[in-house]
Amino acid sequence: xxxxxxxxxxxxxxxxxxxxxxxxxxxxxxxxxxxxxxxxxxxxxxxxxxxxxxxxxxxxxxxxxxxxxxxxxxxxxxxxxxxxxxxxxxxxxxxxxxxxxxxxxxxxxxxxxxxxxxxxxxxxxxxxxxxxxxxxxxxxxxxxxxxxxxxxxxxxxxxxxxxxxxxxxxxxxxxxxxxxxxxxxxxxxxxxxxxxxxxxxxxxxxxxxxxxxxxxxxxxxxxxxxxxxxxxxxxxxxxxxxxxxxxxxxxxxxxxxxxxxxxxxxxxxxxxxx
Amino acid sequence: xxxxxxxxxxxxxxxxxxxxxxxxxxxxxxxxxxxxxxxxxxxxxxxxxxxxxxxxxxxxxxxxxxxxxxxxxxxxxxxxxxxxxxxxxxxxxxxxxxxxxxxxxxxxxxxxxxxxxxxxxxxxxxxxxxxxxxxxxxxxxxxxxxxxxxxxxxxxxxxxxxxxxxxxxxxxxxxxxxxxxxxxxxxxxxxxxxxxxxxxxxxxxxxxxxxxxxxxxxxxxxxxxxxxxxxxxxxxxxxxxxxxxxxxxxxxxxxxxxxxxxxx
Numbered sequence: 001x002x003x004x005x006x007x008x009x010x011x012x013x014x015x016x017x018x019x020x021x022x023x024x025x026x027x028x029x030x031x032x033x034x035x036x037x038x039x040x041x042x043x044x045x046x047x048x049x050x051x052x053x054x055x056x057x058x059x060x061x062x063x064x065x066x067x068x069x070x071x072x073x074x075x076x077x078x079x080x081x082x083x084x085x086x087x088x089x090x091x092x093x094x095x096x097x098x099x100x101x102x103x104x105x106x107x108x109x110x111x112x113x114x115x116x117x118x119x120x121x122x123x124x125x126x127x128x129x130x131x132x133x134x135x136x137x138x139x140x141x142x143x144x145x146x147x148x149x150x151x152x153x154x155x156x157x158x159x160x161x162x163x164x165x166x167x168x169x170x171x172x173x174x175x176x177x178x179x180x181x182x183x184x185x186x187x188x189x190x191x192x193x194x195x196x197x198x199x200x201x202x203x204x205x206x207x208x209x210x211x212x213x214x215x216x217x218x219x220x221x222x223x224x225x226x227x228x229x230x231x232x233x234x235x236x237x238x239x240x241x242x243x244x245x246x247x248x249x250x251x252x253x254x255x256x257x258x259x260x261x262x263x264x265x266x267x268x269x270x271x272x273x274x
Numbered sequence: 275x276x277x278x279x280x281x282x283x284x285x286x287x288x289x290x291x292x293x294x295x296x297x298x299x300x301x302x303x304x305x306x307x308x309x310x311x312x313x314x315x316x317x318x319x320x321x322x323x324x325x326x327x328x329x330x331x332x333x334x335x336x337x338x339x340x341x342x343x344x345x346x347x348x349x350x351x352x353x354x355x356x357x358x359x360x361x362x363x364x365x366x367x368x369x370x371x372x373x374x375x376x377x378x379x380x381x382x383x384x385x386x387x388x389x390x391x392x393x394x395x396x397x398x399x400x401x402x403x404x405x406x407x408x409x410x411x412x413x414x415x416x417x418x419x420x421x422x423x424x425x426x427x428x429x430x431x432x433x434x435x436x437x438x439x440x441x442x443x444x445x446x447x448x449x450x451x452x453x454x455x456x457x458x459x460x461x462x463x464x465x466x467x468x469x470x471x472x473x474x475x476x477x478x479x480x481x482x483x484x485x486x487x488x489x490x491x492x493x494x495x496x497x498x499x500x501x502x503x504x505x506x507x508x509x510x511x512x513x514x515x516x517x518x519x520x521x522x523x524x525x526x527x528x529x530x531x532x533x534x535x536x537x538x
Binding site for chain 2: 073076077078098099101102103105108109110112113114116117118119129130133
């Protein structure tokens with residue numbers, strides 16, 4: 001447990017300069033305090049405390065069913081917590097109504113686990129959707145921006161296809177293009193590399209990294225892909241039993257002596273874990 | 275005995291909760307008309323899907339209902355030498371009851387099921403969450419266009435069903451059973467007022483709200499994957515059909531009180 005506590009403080013102090021100049025790394029984009037959520041009888045989140053700094057890439061890891069995706073959905077009000085506080089860029093979002101959350105959601109892009117592309121639209125229409133909703137009507141501008149976004153995920157040749165006619169990995173990349181096209185300040189990634197081949201996974205990781213470096217995008221990535229964690233993370237939070245059990249840098253995660261952390265990182269079962 | 279009370283209580287609670295949810299959806303939809311953004315392109319697409327897409331169903335339903343009703347009425351009325359009254363009976367029945375109710379049931383089956391399945395699938399595949407994440411209110415994007423479209427389409431579909439029913443009955447009685455056409459037509463015109471057609475269209479309008487609210491609610495509350503979407507779709511058709519029939523009874527009483535049959 002001492003390991004956990006020390007990692008907490010080390011993780012907080014690591015990136016003082018931040019990746020995007022002086023302002024980054026010192027101000028929180030998300031500030032989550034004592035977040036609790038139960039679904040039915042099951043307690044999913046049991047008091048999550050986590051600050052995500054502007055411009056950093058925070059990776060949340062944890063076993064399946066630990067509530068990583070639930071946590072991510074809470075950040076932009078897609079789920080309502082039982083109690084706790086979520087502050088996005090200084091604005092408390094818990095308790096806001098659907099229409100009041102609009103301003104916050106426009107700052108944040110999200111990549112859903114299965115892409116969540118609109119079945120009734122082509123790839124290009126899906127990617128153009130956030131821009132069209134933002135009021136961009138010029139067809140030339142739309143086509144250019146859609147082309148650029150799809151280029152980044154290497155899918156510019158598949159613009160006219162329907163989501164049903166492309167593979168799962170391609171759907172995920174289209175969803176990523178949709179998440180980044182409006183150039184949000186923050187992008188939430190729910191399992192961005194699951195189901196992708198290693199080459200594509202690496203290219204997605206590079207894209208996440210590039211978004212952060214070039215555009216100073218704050219990223220929160222939920223994943224179990226440890227290769228990905230070590231490639232992209234500035235800091236790593238390990239969610240266990242509904243709480244942040246470990247918070248630190250990838251190096252601190254790798255060097256951790258805590259048996260639960262080691263078990264997760266090394267991908268082996270703990271004998272006496274109930 | 276305790277179990278019976280528990281079951282009754284549970285049923286009543288579920289029924290009340292369902293009513294509350296529908297009322298809440300109606301209120302949110304009403305609010306969205308004023309606060310939200312109406313996407314007229316989507317409204318147009320939905321009018322095509324609901325109105326134009328229901329043409330075959332409505333024409334066949336209206337025409338064959340009018341024809342069979344005229345034939346049955348003729349068989350009985352001819353025993354008393356009242357063949358000419360067939361037109362009046364068919365006209366009033368088609369306008370006030372058969373036209374709106376059968377059109378409502380057909381649209382509930384075709385359009386209600388489609389709405390519930392489409393929205394339900396979007397719900398279980400996180401497409402609705404994706405909309406919300408992009409700052410688009412699902413009521414604005416999914417419910418409002420469908421509501422406007424069905425409210426415009428249904429009264430017209432009812433009028434169309436009535437029209438085709440009348441034409442079919444005329445063909446059957448005049449050309450099939452050789453009742454003089456002028457005589458038949460005169461009875462139809464004499465006993466049918468504008469209010470009778472209006473009553474059919476008013477009913478169509480009310481039924482449209484019933485269908486769209488129940489279908490959208492079933493879609494928006496779908497869960498448990500494909501099974502949940504299937505259940506929601508079935509519930510949308512069954513519940514909206516039953517509610518439509520019950521509403522029709524009360525609407526008939528109210529509208530007949532406001533405009534009694536034969537008063538015009």
